[in-house]
Every structure is written in C-alpha cells, then in structure tokens.
Amino acid sequence: MPRRPLTWLIPALATAAAVTVTVVVVPQGGGGAPDDRPAPAAHGERPAGKAEPDARDVVLAVHGGAGTALDRDKTSPEREKAYRDGLAGALRAGRKVLDKGGSSIDAVQAAVVKLEDNPLFNAGKGAVFTADAGHELDASIMRGSDLKAGAVAGVKSLRNPIAGARAVLDKSPHVLLAGEGADDFGARHGLKTVTQDYYWTQARWDALMAAKEQEKGDRGRGGGKGVPDGRKAADSPAALADAQSKGTVGAVAVDRKRDLAAATSTGGMTNKLPGRVGDSPLIGSGTYAKNGTVAASATGAGEVFIRGAATSTISNLMEFKGAGVASAAYEVIVKRLPGLGGDGGVIALAPDGAFDAPHSSPGMLHGYVTKDGKIVTKIFPDETPPNS
Numbered sequence: 001m002p003r004r005p006l007t008w009l010i011p012a013l014a015t016a017a018a019v020t021v022t023v024v025v026v027p028q029g030g031g032g033a034p035d036d037r038p039a040p041a042a043h044g045e046r047p048a049g050k051a052e053p054d055a056r057d058v059v060l061a062v063h064g065g066a067g068t069a070l071d072r073d074k075t076s077p078e079r080e081k082a083y084r085d086g087l088a089g090a091l092r093a094g095r096k097v098l099d100k101g102g103s104s105i106d107a108v109q110a111a112v113v114k115l116e117d118n119p120l121f122n123a124g125k126g127a128v129f130t131a132d133a134g135h136e137l138d139a140s141i142m143r144g145s146d147l148k149a150g151a152v153a154g155v156k157s158l159r160n161p162i163a164g165a166r167a168v169l170d171k172s173p174h175v176l177l178a179g180e181g182a183d184d185f186g187a188r189h190g191l192k193t194v195t196q197d198y199y200w201t202q203a204r205w206d207a208l209m210a211a212k213e214q215e216k217g218d219r220g221r222g223g224g225k226g227v228p229d230g231r232k233a234a235d236s237p238a239a240l241a242d243a244q245s246k247g248t249v250g251a252v253a254v255d256r257k258r259d260l261a262a263a264t265s266t267g268g269m270t271n272k273l274p275g276r277v278g279d280s281p282l283i284g285s286g287t288y289a290k291n292g293t294v295a296a297s298a299t300g301a302g303e304v305f306i307r308g309a310a311t312s313t314i315s316n317l318m319e320f321k322g323a324g325v326a327s328a329a330y331e332v333i334v335k336r337l338p339g340l341g342g343d344g345g346v347i348a349l350a351p352d353g354a355f356d357a358p359h360s361s362p363g364m365l366h367g368y369v370t371k372d373g374k375i376v377t378k379i380f381p382d383e384t385p386p387n388s
Helices: 009-018 077-099 104-116 161-171 179-188 202-220 231-235 237-244 302-307 310-320 325-340
Strands: 058-067 137-143 149-155 176-178 248-254 260-266 287-290 294-300 344-349 363-370 375-378
Touching: 058 077, 058 104, 058 344, 077 104, 077 248, 077 363, 077 375, 104 137, 104 161, 104 248, 104 260, 137 161, 137 287, 149 161, 149 179, 161 176, 161 179, 161 260, 176 179, 248 344, 260 287, 260 294, 287 310, 294 302, 294 310, 294 325, 302 325, 310 325, 310 344, 325 344, 344 363
Parallel strands: 058 294, 149 176
Antiparallel strands: 058 248, 058 363, 137 149, 137 260, 248 260, 248 294, 287 294, 294 344, 363 375
8 A cells, every 4th residue: 555645734834833832921910908108129039019199189290310418418498499399390381281171192291391401400491411521411201191192202402302202293294303403493483492502501611521531440440430439439429410310301291171191201311322322312211101000200320211112001000900109110210220220210100190119219309389389399309208
C-alpha cells in the first residue's frame, strides 16, 4: 500500500508553532482604610496605598514645581509670602473665570499665565537657561470634553508659551508645534512676543554658572556630566534658588458643566542640551484631561514621566481599573515612577472635585481653591510630606 505524502503536516505544524499564551499581570491597587495615611516606606519596601484624596470640592489647583520645595529655615517671611502670593494669585485668576461661568480650559490657561509672568517660577519670565545660555520653553493644554490638545516645544520668543499651546489647539489641525515654527505660528496669530533677554533673571543665571562649575569639577574628577557630588555647588545660594522652583508650573480645573482641563508650562532643566524636550508639552506624560476620569499636570524628572506615560496612566487606572483619583495618582507617582529612576509629583482632579497631589520628591509647591472660595497653598516640605 503506498504511503501518504507528509506535506499536509507543514501547515499544521506552522499553525501550532504560532500559538502563544499571553499572561497579563495586573498590579494590585492601593487599598487601605479611609483616612489611613501611609507612613514613609522603609528602604526596599513598596509604600502602602492611599485611599483618600487630599481635599474635596476643589474646582481649581495649581503647582509651581517639585524638587526640594522651600526650606523653612532658609526662607525669609518675605520670600514665603511671595511664593504663597504667587500661587494664590494664579488660583484667583483661574477662579475668576470659573465664577463667571467660564470653561475649565480658559481657567487653567489664566492660572498658568499668572505663573509664567512670575519670575519665581521656572516658566515664562523665570525660565532656566540651557547649556548654551539660551532659553527654550515648552507648554501644553488639554480639554477633557473632546480630548483636544495643543502644545509648543522649544519656543524662544513667545511671552506666554501656554497661549501658544492654546493657539495650536484652537487654530491648527495639529497637537504639537516646535521651535521656530511654533514661534512663528504664535506671532502670526497675534500672541505677544519678546526677545530672549525678557526671560533673564539673576537667580537663573547664577544657577547656570553653578551648574557649569559643578560640571567642570565633575569632569576633572572623572565623573559623569551633571552628577552632583560637590557639596559647595549644591549648597550655594544660586543652587538653592534654582532648586526652590525646580520643575514646571501647571493647573487643573473642573467647571460648572463638569468639564475637565489641564495645562502645564516649563522652562525645562538648568544647563539642558539645546533641543531637549521634556514631559511638559507631551500629552499623556506631563498633561492629560479626560472627562469622567481626571485632569492632571505633572512636574519632576521629565524623562521618567515620559517613559512612564504618567498622566494618561492615572486616567487609565481610573477608567479601566476603577481606581479613585488618590489611589491612581499615588500608584503612578509614588509606586511606579521612582523605579524608573526619577521623582516628582502631580496635581490630579476628578470631576466630583476630589483632589490629590502625591509626590515622591521631598516637596511640591502647590495650592487649590474649593467651591466655596477657600484658598490653600502648600510650599514647605512639612506641609506636603513625600510619598503622600
């Protein structure tokens, strides 16, 4: 009896070889009883979850950057007042829009403009210097009702980069414009332009000089670029001034229609390479807003926030896992991102006014205003303990 050819086995074996099994491991959410504030995690331990938000009935919140925050012992009453007034002024500007029945996206833009115009913060007027002693600014804004967003990166002549981001959202089919094209687009649409010397401040210049000296010392010792192993530079007034407003500015809001919006703006990192773009102008990293979940603006180690898709992940945990705003923000900022090699914080606002501001950095400058008009500002580390 003739034997059957075995060619029929080839497609069958190929099909079998293509079959795979995918196992998806979903991390457990932060549990804990209500009002149970977690203690700082011991070395090597993962911190416990966080169940309750920092505040409720919030309509608008802002941040002025994450880093070392302000040191009580080294901050004069005048300087403390200046920072609190800066945050409160931004909150009042945004609240004024909301009180008149305005939209959340107009409110966050108004708040961020006030912060950009304040030289205390690393955005707009107070932007830090790049390695070639220039200024390159980034900003983004997003509307939660339809997920429309606009952003600019590496702009050098827009007085208010957040206005440039809004123009991209409203007047172009794009999400992100960069460099000269973004500057030209803003100018064509009537935005205020400035020369580079507008952004100059003594504190930022001193911080650049300190960074250059530290970099020179690191090279002499064979260290890597930007490795801060020199205590003298780190403790200098210039370095302290830079650390006190390190990071970005941002705002989140919810309006009478329960529409969410978020905005973020930054001057970047002191001594950054020209052309470097951080998380602030990237939707889903530094900024995100989606009705039904969260409006979030981040600040901190930009490269880590990009790799971890920080703000969109908070929204996804709320939408697909059913997490509350506090547990979702805590999961991302305190439990996940530090494992990628950087720290920072986020302000996160849910449609019902639940607000949380977790951070893994020593502190985060931020504040919020509630539905009844109460304004709260937090600038010292003991007002905002890390991992909270």
